[in-house]
Amino acid sequence: MIVVLKGSATDEDIQEITGRLEELGYRYNVSRGEYRTIVGVMGALDEEKQQVAEQLEGLHYVERIHFILKPYKLVSSEWRAERSTVDVGGCVFGGRTLQVIAGPCSVESREQIVLAAQAVKQAGARLLRGGAFKPRTSLYTFQGLGYEGLDLLVEARKITGLPVVTEARSARDVGPIAEKADVVQIGARNMHNYDLLMEAGMTGKPVLLKRGLAATVDEWLNAAEYVAAQGNLNIILCERGIRTFETATRFTLDLSSIPVVQKLSHLPVIVDPSHGTGRRDLVPALARAAVAVGADGLMIEVHPQPERALSDGYQSLSTGEFEALMGELRSIAAAMGREI
Numbered sequence: 392m393i394v395v396l397k398g399s400a401t402d403e404d405i406q407e408i409t410g411r412l413e414e415l416g417y418r419y420n421v422s423r424g425e426y427r428t429i430v431g432v433m434g435a436l437d438e439e440k441q442q443v444a445e446q447l448e449g450l451h452y453v454e455r456i457h458f459i460l461k462p463y464k465l466v467s468s469e470w471r472a473e474r475s476t477v478d479v480g481g482c483v484f485g486g487r488t489l490q491v492i493a494g495p496c497s498v499e500s501r502e503q504i505v506l507a508a509q510a511v512k513q514a515g516a517r518l519l520r521g522g523a524f525k526p527r528t529s530l531y532t533f534q535g536l537g538y539e540g541l542d543l544l545v546e547a548r549k550i551t552g553l554p555v556v557t558e559a560r561s562a563r564d565v566g567p568i569a570e571k572a573d574v575v576q577i578g579a580r581n582m583h584n585y586d587l588l589m590e591a592g593m594t595g596k597p598v599l600l601k602r603g604l605a606a607t608v609d610e611w612l613n614a615a616e617y618v619a620a621q622g623n624l625n626i627i628l629c630e631r632g633i634r635t636f637e638t639a640t641r642f643t644l645d646l647s648s649i650p651v652v653q654k655l656s657h658l659p660v661i662v663d664p665s666h667g668t669g670r671r672d673l674v675p676a677l678a679r680a681a682v683a684v685g686a687d688g689l690m691i692e693v694h695p696q697p698e699r700a701l702s703d704g705y706q707s708l709s710t711g712e713f714e715a716l717m718g719e720l721r722s723i724a725a726a727m728g729r730e731i
């Protein structure tokens with residue numbers, strides 16, 4: 392249930408209504424927009440709540456009461472009409488500027504991550520990616536450097552100033568990642584791991600939530616709600632392709648999900664064309680399309696020597712390829728009234 396307050400509602404009015412909800416034992420969340428304040432009341436719609444709604448509707452500062460029938464609430468556009476932004480060390484996702492996150496699939500060594508960080512920064516990326524805890528399909532492939540990798544990311548940030556994004560593979564990783572990195576990434580394979588989502592939400596850190604390999608948009612937004620319900624609305628959604636019958640690409644990059652998500656949710660949404668296609672030769676075309684479709688940013692795998700990468704080298708751009716792509720993306724962003 393959403394209680395929309397009139398523009399004239401005062402702080403005292405807000406206190407009164409939230410006090411009343413507290414007395415009734417409801418959990419709620421207050422969202423102060425530019426023109427109106429919205430109080431979202433959590434929990435199922437039952438007869439009692441219907442009755443409470445009727446009482447609240449009579450308050451002079453209440454404009455209207457609205458019932459959200461979707462299973463997710465805090466992340467829905469019904470809850471918040473304006474688009475939300477997520478600020479990561481001055482890089483704002485969801486604004487006019489597109490944010491590009493680039494870097495290797497995995498952190499492999501000090502030299503590799505520092506070289507990658509310097510090169511992607513030089514080309515215009517605003518954030519550095521790199522996996523320290525890798526969720527690999529085969530147990531017998533490189534699993535990441537773990538805590539050592541995390542420390543190397545911190546070093547790369549110190550040298551370049553780029554905020555770092557890295558994946559928490561289990562709830563155990565969340566604390567150290569939240570402490571050292573700037574964004575806690577939840578990978579596609581973990582999108583349904585609700586304990587992990589809640590743990591990440593509780594840190595209050597920005598969370599980059601990838602779409603599951605076989606998740607519908609609805610399931611994806613429901614997963615985001617687990618993070619949001621911890622009081623953390625710093626969520627960046629990331630489309631990374633879904634499994635279909637097509638085998639020419641590693642996954643099928645569902646670019647239609649971008650405008651769909653933008654209708655259903657206020658959260659910023661970016662695109663990962665690297666995992667989405669699994670092919671270096673296709674990454675530029677899909678990255679261009681992602682900007683044209685209105686994404687709020689990109690996550691792109693870039694490696695100083697893709698042919699020597701310990702993971703996902705076949706889909707990683709070289710630093711030169713990345714630089715050329717950034718030039719193309721700038722023109723497309725400008726045509727869309729945005730900038731990179």
Ligand code: PEP
Nearest residue numbers: 522578579580601631666
């Ligand atoms: C990644 O970005 O490093 C990754 C493993 O991606 P995904 O979870 O989308 O497969």
Ligand code: MN
Nearest residue numbers: 496692702703
């Ligand atoms: Mn990868």
